[in-house]
Amino acid sequence: MMSFVPEFRDILRDQEPLAGYTSYGLGGPAQWLACPRTIDQVARLVGYCRGEGIPLYVLGLGANVLVSDEGVAGLVVRLNAPGFRHVDWPRPGSANGSGRRRQATNGDKVTIVAGGGADMHRLVLEAVRRGLEGVEGLAGIPGTLGGIIRMNAGGQWGQIADVVREVTVVDERGAMRHLPASEVGFSYRNTRLGDAVVCQAKLELRPGDPVALRERFMAIWEQKKRCQPLSEPSAGCVYKNPPGHRAGELIDRAGLKGKAIGGARISQLHANFIVTQEGATAEDVFSLIGETRRVVADRFGVELELEIKVWGRQRARSLEPAC
Numbered sequence: 001m002m003s004f005v006p007e008f009r010d011i012l013r014d015q016e017p018l019a020g021y022t023s024y025g026l027g028g029p030a031q032w033l034a035c036p037r038t039i040d041q042v043a044r045l046v047g048y049c050r051g052e053g054i055p056l057y058v059l060g061l062g063a064n065v066l067v068s069d070e071g072v073a074g075l076v077v078r079l080n081a082p083g084f085r086h087v088d089w090p091r092p093g094s095a096n097g098s099g100r101r102r103q104a105t106n107g108d109k110v111t112i113v114a115g116g117g118a119d120m121h122r123l124v125l126e127a128v129r130r131g132l133e134g135v136e137g138l139a140g141i142p143g144t145l146g147g148i149i150r151m152n153a154g155g156q157w158g159q160i161a162d163v164v165r166e167v168t169v170v171d172e173r174g175a176m177r178h179l180p181a182s183e184v185g186f187s188y189r190n191t192r193l194g195d196a197v198v199c200q201a202k203l204e205l206r207p208g209d210p211v212a213l214r215e216r217f218m219a220i221w222e223q224k225k226r227c228q229p230l231s232e233p234s235a236g237c238v239y240k241n242p243p244g245h246r247a248g249e250l251i252d253r254a255g256l257k258g259k260a261i262g263g264a265r266i267s268q269l270h271a272n273f274i275v276t277q278e279g280a281t282a283e284d285v286f287s288l289i290g291e292t293r294r295v296v297a298d299r300f301g302v303e304l305e306l307e308i309k310v311w312g313r314q315r316a317r318s319l320e321p322a323c
């Protein structure tokens, strides 16, 4: 078995269970888990893994990842050191800040700089509190800024691409690069970032009316609470919406709402969510995905494409529609 050079020993754990780091709470261990403290350390880890042929995965809040029961062969990197969770807010009233007087008199842009491991929920709340407009439409979307950018997370009220100005990544060769938003390749729940690690980003917000912003945030949040099974473990929408369709609607029309395999069940509240109960395994979720894709393909001739990311060896075995 390969082993890591001594310089990484204090940021590495062997056979670290990943379930506790994901919103599903499922799956086996990572062969190695690393929590680097600096961008330079990320770059050295990526370069080392590339040189040794070790597969590398980046984990944010695990809100869109399903880890197989066997776990992940390779290195999982988590950007949860303080330097990656930090958000630099401009001082209120500064030239680039959100002082009330400036808000009232001009529409200047406000740039904030945040680490790839910054908690998006907190970032959104703080922006709303400061009366800064642009990310409130992401209310109720769990994740780190890096994961949110990698997935171009969003929905009917906006997506992260709307506010990203620049992204600092460590690319797959281990080189640090500053990419303007135009080079990120944002598309529907995707980017062209590939295996690059998002370490930092600049977001461009606008001064707005704090009361109106708070009301909008609350309205979105309330709507999500009504339509999504937020009190049960899930990874959000399992499938992307196929062109011209809504995945949840197809699953509902196929009569699959409430269908369960083992401890995994298609939510009654939102058919694009698979929720789990205690005792569920990743294999239960994989089987339910395979069955759903088969039924929807038979009934409507539509192939459901996964939005969630599946990690681990079981993927190939049980995700394919069983014919």
Ligand SMILES: Cc1cc2nc3c(=O)[nH]c(=O)nc-3n(C[C@H](O)[C@H](O)[C@H](O)COP(=O)(O)OP(=O)(O)OC[C@H]3O[C@@H](n4cnc5c(N)ncnc54)[C@H](O)[C@@H]3O)c2cc1C
Residues within 6 Å of the ligand: 023, 057, 058, 059, 060, 061, 062, 063, 064, 065, 079, 116, 117, 140, 141, 142, 143, 144, 145, 146, 147, 148, 149, 150, 151, 152, 153, 154, 155, 189, 196, 197, 198, 199, 228, 229, 230, 234, 235, 236, 237, 309
């Ligand atoms: C209840 C619930 C509701 C949700 N609602 C929505 C919604 O409305 N809209 C929506 O778009 N999504 C939604 N999601 C899915 C999820 O919130 C998003 O996909 C989010 O982007 C995941 O961020 P994360 O940090 O948890 O990334 P993870 O789930 O950890 O990872 C997701 C992908 O991003 C990559 N990644 C993570 N961090 C980095 C990084 N720093 N650099 C490079 N790549 C990285 C991972 O390798 C993986 O490929 C929901 C999820 C839940 C559980």
